[in-house]
Amino acid sequence: MSLNIVTIINNNIVTAADTAVSTEIKGEKYRVHNESKKIFHIDDMVVYLSGNADLSKIIIDEFIKCKDHSIENLKRIIVSWCDKFMEFPVIKVHYSKGKDFLIGSLVSKFENGLAVMYEISQEHNFEIRRMEISKNQTAVYAIGVNSEVASKYLDKLIYDGVPVLQAYQDTYNKLSSSEIGGQLELFIMDGKSIKKIPNYSIKEKDSLKWRREMPYRNTERFKHMMLDANITGSSLTLRDNGGVMKMFPLIGLWAGAENFADAPFSVDLQGSLIGRKAKFIGPKGDILIDTEAGYIDMDKLDIINVGKLVAEMLEVNTILADGGYVNNLTVNRLKTIGKDVEVGQYIDYIDIQDNFIKFITARVSTKTQAKDSRDRLLYWQNGEKRILTTENTGIIAYEYGFNDADIKEKRVLTFEESGDAATPVEYIGTGDNTGNGRVVNRKRNGGYKSEYKSSNYGFERSIDLNDDGISVRSDKGKFSAISKEFEFLAQEGSLKMGISGGSIFELTPTGAKMDIKGDLDIKATGTVTINGQTIKLN
Known part of the structure; x- marks a missing residue:
């Protein structure tokens, strides 16, 4: 069962329902x-139908296919299928307890310019109940889970000036539960057209429990059972x-x-097959x-063709005789920490995530015993500290925390841009607080360019290798070259x-x-020899 709320306001009809399906097992x-x-938008009306999910789908599918979309025909189809559904002993016992709502329908439309609703439900023995709303009158009506609370809460929000669509979202968020949730589907009717509003995701409670x-x-199976089965009591x-x-040929073995569901x-x-323990x-x-x-004891089983493996701990002991390795390892994040340290000491490690490889040194701020996802x-399994276990071996596995x-x-190794434009970049050093004082390759x-900018001032010192040549730069700094022998040749060009x-x-x-520019001073401790075909002195 779910929740349908209909609001008549400003001569418009706003009707909405959620998409959740729930079940009950041992009272939960x-x-x-x-x-x-x-x-559903059918002709000039919006039809809400809910209750038993399989039965509801069978009924609405048949009604949509019919040429006769009258309220009377909808009632006939509902009653016919509900009678068939209740012929099964187990189902009859279950719904006769009154805990679950078998089926309910609320139809919204305009007739002679007035907003009208028709209700057909098990609660009223499937009688057609017609409700007509006068022009310029505001009304809120709900059917399903927490219908009374829902109508009062939505009515108060509208009275307080909350916009209608926001009021609907707030109401379904507040009442979300195992029976109310999923997507909020909403239609607005003005007597001339019916407009579908984009779905809204209802905010689910953290306590929501699932049995997916x-x-x-089971819809088609139930349908054929109700149409074809003619043996009862077997x-x-x-x-x-x-x-x-129990074993029922139309249900199964339990x-x-x-009851089967419990x-x-x-x-x-x-x-x-469902089994609590196996x-x-x-x-x-x-x-x-x-x-x-x-x-699962993986040491005694082989797993093949694994499409996806999510693990907290992954250990490869031996794959080949000449060493153990993981072939084609793909992970979201990888950290390498290879030693135990105390709070206040430094630890060096490599952090790989997304398109970054980071070589990090960090001071340990916290050191606590590690826990798995189940707390x-x-x-460590033994002194080699390779395999983690929840069994108390006395060798504690620690988790370290760091202050930023x-x-x-x-x-740091990474990329700038992406795709064909991706440029590999390497940053070396922590630098200063201005972003200078580190090497960028x-x-x-x-x-290819290797660049260092001086601390504080950012003067460039770089070597730039490119297709046209090599550029060396030392802005406002000294360039020194020391060698036993120094040979610099310019091939087919000039030296300046x-x-x-x-x-x-x-x-x-x-x-x-x-x-x-200025004076020329030539000094020699030996002879100065100048040879030339012509020597000109001016």
């Missing part, structure tokens, strides 16, 4: 799925000292409860799977040395040129 409600459509099933997996019930086991063990006619034993008597203890304490200010990224298209805005010395294949 569970959500089954969120894919049940319960409100495929939507409408069943088997075994009892002994309070225990019970044990441990009077049984801790059951098998339906499609072969779907142990799967291998040919040698070993336990392969124990559902009560919650483990169980973790220990104490985490220093000493080296960047491999761009057509070149000079001072910006000052003297220049240039060698070319045809000669040499000196352009001296």
